Amino acid sequence: MAAPKPRTAYVCNACGARHPKWAGQCSDCGAWNSLVEVAESKRPAQRGGGYTGAAESSRIEILSEVSPEERERILSGIGELDRVLGGGLVSGSVVLIGGDPGIGKSTLLLQACAALATAYPVLYVSGEESPQQIGLRARRLGLAGDGIRLLAETCVERILEQAAAERPRIMVVDSIQTLFTEALQSAPGSVSQVRDSAAQLVRFAKQQDTIVFLVGHVTKDGSLAGPRVLEHMVDTVLYFEGEHGGPFRIVRSIKNRFGAVNELGVFAMGDHGLREVKNPSAIFLSRHDEPVSGSLVMVTREGTRPLLVEVQALVDESPLANPRRVALGLDQNRLSMLLAVLHRHGGVALFNQDVFVNIAGGVRIAETAVDLPLIMAVLSSYRDRPLPLDLAVFGEVGLSGEVRPVPNGPDRLREAVKHGIRRAIVPRGNAPKEGVEGLDIVAVRTLGEALEAGS
Numbered sequence: 001m002a003a004p005k006p007r008t009a010y011v012c013n014a015c016g017a018r019h020p021k022w023a024g025q026c027s028d029c030g031a032w033n034s035l036v037e038v039a040e041s042k043r044p045a046q047r048g049g050g051y052t053g054a055a056e057s058s059r060i061e062i063l064s065e066v067s068p069e070e071r072e073r074i075l076s077g078i079g080e081l082d083r084v085l086g087g088g089l090v091s092g093s094v095v096l097i098g099g100d101p102g103i104g105k106s107t108l109l110l111q112a113c114a115a116l117a118t119a120y121p122v123l124y125v126s127g128e129e130s131p132q133q134i135g136l137r138a139r140r141l142g143l144a145g146d147g148i149r150l151l152a153e154t155c156v157e158r159i160l161e162q163a164a165a166e167r168p169r170i171m172v173v174d175s176i177q178t179l180f181t182e183a184l185q186s187a188p189g190s191v192s193q194v195r196d197s198a199a200q201l202v203r204f205a206k207q208q209d210t211i212v213f214l215v216g217h218v219t220k221d222g223s224l225a226g227p228r229v230l231e232h233m234v235d236t237v238l239y240f241e242g243e244h245g246g247p248f249r250i251v252r253s254i255k256n257r258f259g260a261v262n263e264l265g266v267f268a269m270g271d272h273g274l275r276e277v278k279n280p281s282a283i284f285l286s287r288h289d290e291p292v293s294g295s296l297v298m299v300t301r302e303g304t305r306p307l308l309v310e311v312q313a314l315v316d317e318s319p320l321a322n323p324r325r326v327a328l329g330l331d332q333n334r335l336s337m338l339l340a341v342l343h344r345h346g347g348v349a350l351f352n353q354d355v356f357v358n359i360a361g362g363v364r365i366a367e368t369a370v371d372l373p374l375i376m377a378v379l380s381s382y383r384d385r386p387l388p389l390d391l392a393v394f395g396e397v398g399l400s401g402e403v404r405p406v407p408n409g410p411d412r413l414r415e416a417v418k419h420g421i422r423r424a425i426v427p428r429g430n431a432p433k434e435g436v437e438g439l440d441i442v443a444v445r446t447l448g449e450a451l452e453a454g455s
Contacts, residue, residue, distance in 0.1 A: 012029060013034040014227070019035060071090045073087050073089065074090075076089055077116060078274075078276065080266060084238060084252070085236060095212070096216050096224070096234040097237075098216040098218050098239055109215070110137060114144065114148065123172070124151070125163075125171065126174050127153070127154040129152075135150075142272050142273075164208070171212050172213040175217060176215065177216065180193050181193060184196060194230060214234065231255060235256070236256045239251070247270070248269070248361065249268075250362070263304060263305070264307070266283070281415070284309040285419070291387060294378075295311070295386070298393055299412035300367060301411070309359055311358075313355070313378040314357075315350065315355050316354050317353060317354070323352060324355070325355050331366075334371075341375070341447065346451055350378070357374060367406065372396070375451075376393055376425075379454075380454075390421055390423060391422075393426070393454070394409075394412060395426055395427040395450070401448065402445065405428070410430075410436070413426070413432070413439060414436060422438065422439060423440045424440070424441050428443040
């Protein structure tokens with residue numbers, strides 16, 4: 001007698017919605033080609049996941065009577081990591097860290113574990129490497145590893161059983177895509193496995209007051225693999241950025257319930273692991289010996305930290321019918337929009353020119369303060385007129401040619417003075433009334449005024 005055919009369903013990789021049959025588009029979130037076939041378990045999963053540790057019964061409270069006590073912060077021993085996390089680790093928090101393969105996720109966490117293990121019990125769970133491989137990496141990095149307990153396991157129920165016995169203060173799971181729960185029949189890495197395994201780990205962290213780090217894989221477009229709900233379940237989401245051939249790595253906070261979002265931590269990758277960069281503005285500036293056309297310093301702000309970065313532009317006559325617009329480190333659509341504003345309100349047409357724009361150092365700028373320095377750098381390259389080395393610019397440019405203020409203007413100006421900037425062109429709304437000592441501030445209201453001040 002033939003065995004009964006197992007029942008299957010189709011789950012969306014993007015949102016986790018279940019569908020009885022395959023379709024090209026998910027009807028819940030609208031994602032295309034995101035449905036994958038999973039086998040439905042005949043055995044019902046445990047209610048609330050596999051971890052069944054004791055938890056306090058919930059009760060209704062009045063918001064005004066809730067004590068707003070600050071949760072204790074635990075320093076990881078790595079200053080840049082603590083900055084990205086909002087000042088340190090919070091007990092019971094779950095941190096998801098993602099990045100390209102080989103960029104340094106496991107290295108950073110192993111260094112943090114080595115520092116934390118001197119004061120707290122640490123459990124490192126590896127689903128991809130053996131304890132011997134982790135030991136070899138620790139010796140290569142010069143880490144003693146005393147106090148770090150290793151567990152090579154992929155079953156989340158067995159992991160939580162061991163963790164409940166060890167009671168670690170910090171637990172690292174590398175990686176969430178390798179785990180599986182016995183309550184489901186689908187393969188590790190599938191949507192249902194990632195979602196249910198993460199749910200059990202989050203529940204364990206909250207009930208046991210354990211700090212849990214989850215390492216996540218990323219897709220080809222750079223987003224975290226697995227269901228989108230994974231990012232909603234955790235407290236903090238960190239992304240590792242940087243060029244594989246370059247020496248610098250950037251850890252960016254995308255979500256943080258205990259600190260500022262979009263905070264940056266800068267590291268330098270070397271033979272002995274990741275080293276903190278205390279003054280990141282120094283690595284993002286080229287420091288030319290003499291002024292060059294198309295180069296301009298802007299003051300950006302990532303999280304709570306103002307940074308000086310170099311905006312580079314190259315304008316060249318195009319042999320193509322449709323000139324190229326290439327932007328590295330910023331939005332290409334914004335570049336096209338600003339070129340149109342320059343034509344309409346600055347009287348400079350670049351419809352027969354190729355325009356290449358780059359943010360030096362590999363950092364990515366998402367804020368609108370890059371608008372004014374970008375236009376001025378493009379115009380400098382087009383006219384082959386270098387701008388002064390001690391000039392800094394920031395400001396948002398509107399479609400009607402107005403220069404709009406950006407947040408935290410005084411902090412940006414004070415940071416510029418620390419790095420030798422002596423003149424700044426800023427929106428009028430960002431010019432402090434009392435000024436900044438050692439800095440000549442030129443306040444502008446329109447694009448025309450800014451271009452006149454920079455000529």
